[in-house]
Amino acid sequence: MHIKELIKMIKDNGEPIAVQFTDKIDDGENYQNEKMKAYLTSISYVGAGCYRLDFSMNEFLEFNKTVAKSDFYDDNHNPCLTWFDKCYPENGKVSTYIDEDYDIDIFTIINEKSKVLLNYYSAITYECFKFFDTEYDAKAFCEKFKETVFVINAYKVFDKHEIKLL
Numbered sequence: 001m002h003i004k005e006l007i008k009m010i011k012d013n014g015e016p017i018a019v020q021f022t023d024k025i026d027d028g029e030n031y032q033n034e035k036m037k038a039y040l041t042s043i044s045y046v047g048a049g050c051y052r053l054d055f056s057m058n059e060f061l062e063f064n065k066t067v068a069k070s071d072f073y074d075d076n077h078n079p080c081l082t083w084f085d086k087c088y089p090e091n092g093k094v095s096t097y098i099d100e101d102y103d104i105d106i107f108t109i110i111n112e113k114s115k116v117l118l119n120y121y122s123a124i125t126y127e128c129f130k131f132f133d134t135e136y137d138a139k140a141f142c143e144k145f146k147e148t149v150f151v152i153n154a155y156k157v158f159d160k161h162e163i164k165l166l
Contacts (some may be wrong), residue, residue: 001103003100003104034069052098
């Protein structure tokens, strides 16, 4: 994903976007580790083709502690401490800097609320087959519905009440 697509997604979504960091996060000078989760709260242009991505980590604090790597050294020079032991910010706010030409692969977009919609899709998949003459028609409908769910989720997160209206 390109930075401009991500900026548009945040603007259209109107709220922070849940992300999970990939193994690529370890390639830079970041404290976050692979599999940690955070909310991407804002993106700012800082100049010279560079953007700052601001994350809020506190909402996933307990989960993140379970996947933190021991890459900080104790007084005996043993790598047995995590970011949380040494320098985790109290407010849970961290930033990462990205070049505007960089294809963003340090995280994937997740959203805890969107799982509700995907579960809804899974529940009706079987029901799809009842309304078509052939298995192919039903499968085609379900695949089209699945594509629509992913497109919708890219721009808007539904709550349980909105899903019931579908």
